[in-house]
Amino acid sequence: MRSNLKSADNQFLHPWDDMNDLDRNERTFLVRGEGVYVYDDTGNRLLDAPAGMWCVNIGHGRQEMxxxxxxxxxxxxxxxxxxxxxxxxxxxxxxxxxxxxxxxxxxxxxxxxxxxxxxxxxxxxxxxxxxxxxxxxxxxxxxxxxxxxxxxxxxxxxxxxxxxxxxxxxxxxxxxxxxxxxxxxxxxxxxxxxxxxxxxxxxxxxxxxxxxxxxxxxxxxxxxxxxxxxxxxxxxxxxxxxxxxxxxxxxxxxxxxxxxxxxxxxxxxxxxxxxxxxxxxxxxxxxxxxxxxxxxxxxxxxxxxxxxxxxxxxxxxxxxxxxxxxxxxxxxxxxxxxxENLLDHCREVAPYFQQKLLELLELDIVKDVRGMGLMACVECEQAVAKNGEGVAEIIDRECQALGLIVRPIYNMCVMSPPLTITRSEIDHLVEMLRDGIQRASQVVA
Ligand SMILES: Cc1ncc(COP(=O)(O)O)c(C=O)c1O
The missing domain is CATH 3.40.640.10 (Type I PLP-dependent aspartate aminotransferase-like (Major domain))
Incomplete structure (x- = not known):
């Protein structure tokens, strides 16, 4: 099933595809979503920190929608x-x-x-x-x-x-x-x-x-x-x-x-x-x-x-x-x-989100943490690791293994979680991101 799907997906020319890697992409297959989480085809639960592509503001899987x-x-x-x-x-x-x-x-x-x-x-x-x-x-x-x-x-x-x-x-x-x-x-x-x-x-x-x-x-x-x-x-x-x-x-x-x-x-x-x-x-x-x-x-x-x-x-x-x-x-x-007063909720949890992320500045490879509201970026010192891979891509891969999706852009991980995110989900997000960055640091250095 998975290999059929993979070869079918190779016929899907994705946005920003690199022509050098057309048949080598290893994308995660998502099958469903609920709240701030999405699930892959092997049953792994992933916290969707970019809310898809800055967009799933009310969260996944809404019956009313x-x-x-x-x-x-x-x-x-x-x-x-x-x-x-x-x-x-x-x-x-x-x-x-x-x-x-x-x-x-x-x-x-x-x-x-x-x-x-x-x-x-x-x-x-x-x-x-x-x-x-x-x-x-x-x-x-x-x-x-x-x-x-x-x-x-x-x-x-x-x-x-x-x-x-x-x-x-x-x-x-x-x-x-x-x-x-x-x-x-x-x-x-x-x-x-x-x-x-x-x-x-x-x-x-x-x-x-x-x-x-x-x-x-x-x-x-x-x-x-x-x-x-x-x-x-x-x-x-x-x-x-x-x-x-x-x-x-x-x-x-x-x-x-x-x-x-x-x-x-x-x-x-x-x-x-x-x-x-x-x-x-x-x-x-x-x-x-x-x-x-x-x-x-x-x-x-x-x-x-x-x-x-x-x-x-x-x-x-x-x-x-x-x-x-x-x-x-x-x-x-x-x-x-x-x-659901999601605007009030966003204004209430956003300072906590930003403050928790700032704690990541103590990690050696992190150069800057910035953001506003429920938008944030963790920028690393280096764009490319010694093995030639993009640093943020390595972080995203390590994070996915831990249960978190971050959006990698060169040396930056950008995040914009669903507006429904709670403080404990923010804690979990930042904890996984910290672990992911630490794991990635081994490859980057
Ligand atoms: C600020 C901004 N404007 C425009 C666009 C383009 O939107 P779309 O991908 O829906 O065409 C994007 C997409 O990321 C964006 O971030």
Whole structure:
């Protein structure tokens, strides 16, 4: 059974597959999940510290979600979102407008985070065309930012290793520094580092010309870039610079929304910023079904009916935009988060999670531990072990043997457990991670 499955899985080209290892991948087969745990095909129980891929916020195996999804499938599994509509996307759009900050009251639905970003960038360009400013098409994002893998979303992303062998739009995308305080120079204070980052955004807009820069795209906390928490005040100051220069601020909340930082959206609640556009996905359905959303402020839509253009059609959208079943799952997910006070729970356990992880700094190979809310990263000194393997991959393997999944990225283990995690599960997580790192240390040195 296992070997049949393994050879079948070799025909599944997984995201970020290394062509050198196509037939040699040894992935763990998962068969079920419950709460913060998933189970592999040999019966091992694994604590899912990354909650899948930053997404299973309400935890695995929820009967209410299964019921909501099956009810919607039986009621209406699909309708074209072009000329028709149905209850779930309408109710979800209204609910998102209620939860989103400021005048962000309209929603484009898509199929995930990449298409939510793609839609945001295309909408901004479309709007500038309509407003008669076709040159305002340049985007600024950050080194180590990750925004997805459509052509536009990957062009917007700033992770150097991901750019090596793929074609990208290198004419309209510009990258400013990663706001990781760890990367500041030895003489610099965090405040000076923040001043430098903010000045860099200002200078980049000035150099390109504010008549050419359409938007700044930023994750409030860089997720796949290694859970980078920017210096205090950074995001707010960046948003102010954008506003002063007529540059839109697009907050990529694909990871930080739906409770990860203790709020439905983090931009305003945590960072004091009301963006022009928010993109989100993942936790919107807790990963139970694929869904993305691009939330747009009323300001951006105002006046678009008076540009004098015939057929001012935004030719963007997907067969599954506003998919009734995915939207029903999102509504149930939000209901569960509200009913079970998961935002309060996250705010309550997050400081304990962060504090427990900080204890790992006493291990020799650990260089930095950082995070916010229920997002965290343990970064190791070394990226590659003496046997040539990635250090975080070795840690993940050792941890899996102990009953814990961590997401390895080069020298970093990133974690974002389900919001339901309890203090004793946090203790167990950190204990296994400590053991896993200690075991890995033998191989790394
Ligand atoms: C911040 C951010 N934006 C966008 C994306 C892309 O989302 P998706 O993989 O759902 O297309 C991701 C995925 O990890 C992400 O972390």
């Amino acid at each position: 299964a019921d909501a999804i099956s009810e919607q499938v039986l009621k209406l599994a699909y309708n074209s979102p072009w000329a028709l509509t149905s209850e779930p996307p309408a109710l979800l759009a209204a609910k998102l407008a209620e939860l989103a900050p400021g005048d962000i009251n309209h929603v484009f639905f898509s199929t995930g985070g990449s298409t939510a970003i793609d839609t945001a960038l295309r909408f901004v360009c479309f709007r500038n065309n309509l407003l008669g400013r076709p040159d305002k098409k340049h985007f600024i994002s950050r080194v180590n930012g990750y925004h997805g893998s459509t052509y536009l979303a990957s062009s917007c992303s700033g992770k150097a290793k991901d750019k090596k062998f793929v074609d990208l739009d290198d004419r309209h995308f510009h990258y400013i520094g990663d706001p990781n305080p760890l990367h500041r120079s030895a003489q610099q204070s965090v405040e000076e580092f923040c001043d430098q980052l903010v000045a860099e955004l200002d200078d980049t807009i000035k150099t390109l010309g504010s008549d050419r820069v359409a938007a700044f795209v930023a994750e409030p906390i860089l997720a796949s870039g290694g859970v980078v928490v920017p210096p205090p005040g950074y995001l707010k100051r960046c948003a102010e610079i954008c506003r002063r220069n007529d540059v839109l601020f697009i907050a990529d909340e694909v990871v930080t929304a739906f409770g990860r930082l203790g709020h439905f959206f983090a931009s305003e609640a945590v960072f004091g910023v009301v963006p022009d556009i928010i993109t989100t996905a993942k936790g919107i359905t807790s990963g139970y079904l694929p869904l993305g959303a691009t939330l747009v402020s009323d300001r951006l839509l105002a006046g678009l009916d008076q540009t004098g253009s015939d057929h001012a059609i935004f030719a963007n959208g997907y067969t599954c935009s506003g998919h009734p079943v995915a939207c029903a799952a999102a509504l149930k997910n939000i209901e569960i988060i509200e009913k």
